[in-house]
Amino acid sequence: MNASGGRRATGGGSAPPAPPAPPAPAALAAKVRTLGPSMTRSMQRVAEAVAGDPAGCAALTVTGLAELTGTSEATVVRTARLLGYPGYRDLRLALAGLAAQQQSGRAPAITTDIAVDDPIADVVAKLAYDEQQTLADTAAGLDTVQLGAAVAALTAARRTDVYGIGASNLVAQDLTQKMLRIGLIAHAPGDPHLAVTNAVQLRAGDVALAITHSGSTGDVIEPLRVAFERGATTIAITGRPDSPVTQYADHVLTTSTARESELRPAAMSSRTSQLLVVDCLFVGVAQRTYESAAPALAASYEALAHRHGALRGVAGDRRA
Template structure:
């Protein structure tokens, strides 16, 4: 059974000096071997350089590193034993022994051919057929990594909050704003009250109106987009249940999130920036949220979906003009 820990976070009440809200968090289980490389890609940018060396070493050669003691891996990467242990814990493992077990499992998967190598970056002169193949592979890998690393306990708690919400506000800027609009539209189609905000001023204005029983969702790959963090903070302070969908589980946005859903991305390149690859994983997470809510509210959701479909059918071009 997962260990349950309670924590206090700053920012309670409605700004009237009330005591901080008490949070109950469930510690996530150690990532499965298949999720290890995804965790490395997600967390490496926020690690210290010495921790990056450890993380990159275990992702590049899981079989070799699985055979090393903590001292041996520290020597291989030019770091310290303490750095190796800290890296293992940051990746989600209680200690180095657990990381070694995951590395052995990942090595076995790779040897069996179930964990394909990452394709090379797209080059300017790649034939279009090769571009399609590389993008398709990267999209598949991103989805697999996100699914493997997604904390289903946090996901279930987020679904519960959305199911019971009086109102849901969703914040996103740029590509994440498109994802926010998609989630809002989905929730509206099953009869729930949802608003997507891409204007930071309107987002904060709406967040001030939220209370306990409402939900606020921030979507930000970097986890540090101020225009998204600020309305989430305001919603948090006013008692709403807050959710962060982010590629940086240690980013500033998580300070104001009751539930954190981590996304993964393909490797960035000149022709494929983070905004493109992150959107794929974000869409998977919101589809999981929406499907979970629809399951919980099926008796009302199914008729609402049917009604919205019927209404949209009449907006289509008449059959004789197609």
């Protein structure tokens, strides 16, 4: 399974899906950050070179870039394809576009890591910049075709299970709470055993959604695999589009991550981009179910307001 969606071919004469469009120039740096950790060292050298000096690399032939990075022409072409470009020529065009954006000031520079002795004001500024860049990178790299397909599946689902462990479970809980407030059935089991036993009950017409930045969390992959085999529509939100979890995903939504540092590992910084994707999914579902979603949201607001008013009244009586 891959980011183009759809289950593995099981025969028949249906035409293969059209290949996804190459990433826009603004998304190139985000792709390098997202895919870099999963590349071979030689491919990382190519990726780091093009991200660090897009103008200089745009002027090089495939042979020139291979010589600059101490790799081979085949490695350069493989890196271009992994980044989402059909070939090196397409990557050069994107590099030229990125260089033009940087020269005009529209493309931000790379921030520095947070140091142990940074003043708190610098910590705030660096974190705010990283959060903004993470959101921008995720938005630039998000496949809206896959997003639309995922929204359609969630909208039509009889029931949705969302799997996540640790920080990703917080994101899973966020999505299910939103869906419950518009009258949809959704669960986010935090226990891995419960997740698998829930997945066994899924069938065609249900949705299972896995959230894992690394894409290799076994406790998330296993229930998604079970749901996939039971015929449910499966979705993966991950920072690694070539990771094991995508084998069992009909639709893959890729996230970006702020620069990892000693004080802020990827598992923590990934939550920002995951929440953006979750919000996109929820708003898309709410749009499609507006006639029922709007009254459900109003009813939940009214119920909460009534509860808060009752609690204030009890507190007032106690003070009296």
